[in-house]
Amino acid sequence: MEAFRQGLRDFGYVEGQNLVIEHRSAEGSTERLPHLAAELVRLPVEVLVAQGAAAIRAAQQATRTIPIVMVTISDAVAQGFAASLARPGSNITGLAGLSPELSRKRLEFLKETVPHLSRVAVLMNPANRAAGHEMDNLTLASRVLGLPLHSLELRSPNELDHAFPAMTREGADALLVIPDSLVIDGLHSRIVALAATHRLPAICPWKMYVEAGGLISYAQSLPALWQRAAYYVDRLLKGAKPADLPIEQPTTFELVINLKTAQSLGITFPPALLMLADEVIQ
Numbered sequence: 001m002e003a004f005r006q007g008l009r010d011f012g013y014v015e016g017q018n019l020v021i022e023h024r025s026a027e028g029s030t031e032r033l034p035h036l037a038a039e040l041v042r043l044p045v046e047v048l049v050a051q052g053a054a055a056i057r058a059a060q061q062a063t064r065t066i067p068i069v070m071v072t073i074s075d076a077v078a079q080g081f082a083a084s085l086a087r088p089g090s091n092i093t094g095l096a097g098l099s100p101e102l103s104r105k106r107l108e109f110l111k112e113t114v115p116h117l118s119r120v121a122v123l124m125n126p127a128n129r130a131a132g133h134e135m136d137n138l139t140l141a142s143r144v145l146g147l148p149l150h151s152l153e154l155r156s157p158n159e160l161d162h163a164f165p166a167m168t169r170e171g172a173d174a175l176l177v178i179p180d181s182l183v184i185d186g187l188h189s190r191i192v193a194l195a196a197t198h199r200l201p202a203i204c205p206w207k208m209y210v211e212a213g214g215l216i217s218y219a220q221s222l223p224a225l226w227q228r229a230a231y232y233v234d235r236l237l238k239g240a241k242p243a244d245l246p247i248e249q250p251t252t253f254e255l256v257i258n259l260k261t262a263q264s265l266g267i268t269f270p271p272a273l274l275m276l277a278d279e280v281i282q
Contacts, residue, residue, distance in 0.1 A: 003223035004049070007230025026055070028157050028183050030127055033058035041066060047236050049094075049229055052181030053079055053130055060092060067242040069232040070094030071225055072181065074130035076247055085247040093242040094232055095225050096249045102205070103134045103178060104141040106218050109255070110174055110203045111145050112270055113216065113262075119148045121172035121200070123163065123191070125180040126153045134178050154180075157187055164194045172200065179205035179219070188212055201265055210256045210281060215265070220250040254278040 001023065005015065013019040022045060024036040037058040040048060044066070050056045051071040059068045060081065074097045076082045083089035085096060111117060122138060124131040135151060142149045150170045152163045167175065175195050179185060185206065192213040195202040202209070203216040210217045228248070235245060255273075258281045262269055274280065 001226070004226040004230055007227035008233065010227075011230060011234040013230075013234070026182060028186055030054055030182060033182075034061060037062035047233050049233065053128055054182050056081060056092070064091055066091065067236040068092045068094070069229050069236070069242075070096070070247070071229050072097045072179075072220070072222070075133060078133075079129060082247055085249065087244065088247055089243050091242050093245040093247055095228060096247050097220065101137070102219055102253065103138050103176070106176055106203045106205075106216070107138060107141050107145065107147065109216055109218060109273065110176060110201065111147060112273060114174055114201050114267060117147060117174050119150060119170065119172045120174045120176055121167040121170065122149050122151045122176050122178060123154055123184060124151055124178040125155060125183045127155055128178075128180045128182070131178050131180060138176070138178075149176075154184060154187075156183065157190075160187055160190060160194070164198050164200075167200065168198060175200045175202040177202065177204040177209065188214075196261070196264070199265060201267060207254065207256045207279070210258045210261075213258065213261055215258055215261050215267070217254075217256045219253060221252070221254050224252075225250070256281065 015021055022040055022043060026032040026036060033055055041062045047067050048059045049069045050059045053073060056070050056073060068091055070092060071094060076096050077084060081092050124135060138149060150172055152166055154160060154163060188209045189212045192202055192209055196213055202214045204214045205219045206222050207217050255277050256279045257269060257277050260282060
C-alpha cells in the first residue's frame with residue numbers, strides 16, 4: 001500500500017486533499033470478497049484496484065461500469081478478465097503476471113541450489129484458478145528435471161499447521177510456494193518459520209518471504225507493481241477508458257537469496273547463482 005500511495009503522490013495525488021482511498025481486505029476469507037466489492041461499489045468509488053484473481057472476479061461481478069485495475073494476475077485473457085492484452089475490451093485493465101513461467105524457473109533455481117533433491121512439496125490454494133495452470137507448468141518442468149512433486153492444498157490459514165507434517169510424511173526435502181494473494185501470501189512469515197522448523201529449503205514468489213527467512217524468491221517486484229498501478233488509476237481518473245488501456249506484462253524480475261538461511265540449512269549457493277542475485281540477505 002505504501003508503494004501504491006507513493007505512486008499516486010508521483011502523479012500529484014495527496015490522500016485527504018484530492019484523493020480518498022477506501023481499503024478493504026478479506027483477511028484470507030474468500031467468501032467475504034463479493035460483500036466487500038459490493039460495499040465499495042455502493043460508496044461509490046471512481047476506480048477499483050484489486051490484487052489476485054479472486055478479488056478481481058469479485059470486483060467484476062460487482063460492477064461492469066466502474067473501472068477496475070488488476071494487480072498481479074496470471075493469464076487475464078484465459079480467466080475471462082480481458083478480450084486481449086492489447087485491447088482489454090471491458091471495464092478491466094492493469095498489470096498481468098507471468099507466474100506460470102516464473103514457477104518453472106523457481107524449480108530450476110531450487111534444483112541448482114540443492115542438487116540432491118528427491119521430492120519437492122508444492123503449496124497451493126486450489127480455489128485460485130491460476131494455481132492450477134501453474135501446477136501444470138511445474139509438473140512438465142519436474143519431468144524434465146527428474147524431480148517428483150507433491151502438491152498440498154491450502155484453502156484457509158487453519159490448514160497450514162497440518163500441511164508441513166504431510167510434507168514430511170511424503171518425503172519432501174524442499175518446498176515451492178505458488179503465489180496466492182488471498183490466502184498463502186498473507187501467511188508468509190508462518191510458512192517460512194514452519195519450513196525452518198522442518199528444515200525444508202523454501203523457494204517462494206515474493207521478496208517478503210526471503211526477508212522473513214525463506215531461502216530464495218524470484219518474481220516481479222511487488223512494490224514496483226503496486227507503484228505502477230497508480231499510473232492506471234491516474235489515467236482512469238482523468239477520463240481514459242479501461243477497454244482501451246493495454247494490459248502491461250512485467251519485463252523485470254528480481255532474484256533474492258538469504259545466505260543466513262542457507263547457512264542454517266547447510267546449503268552453499270553456487271557462485272553463478274550468487275552473481276545472478278539482485279539482492280543477498282546476510
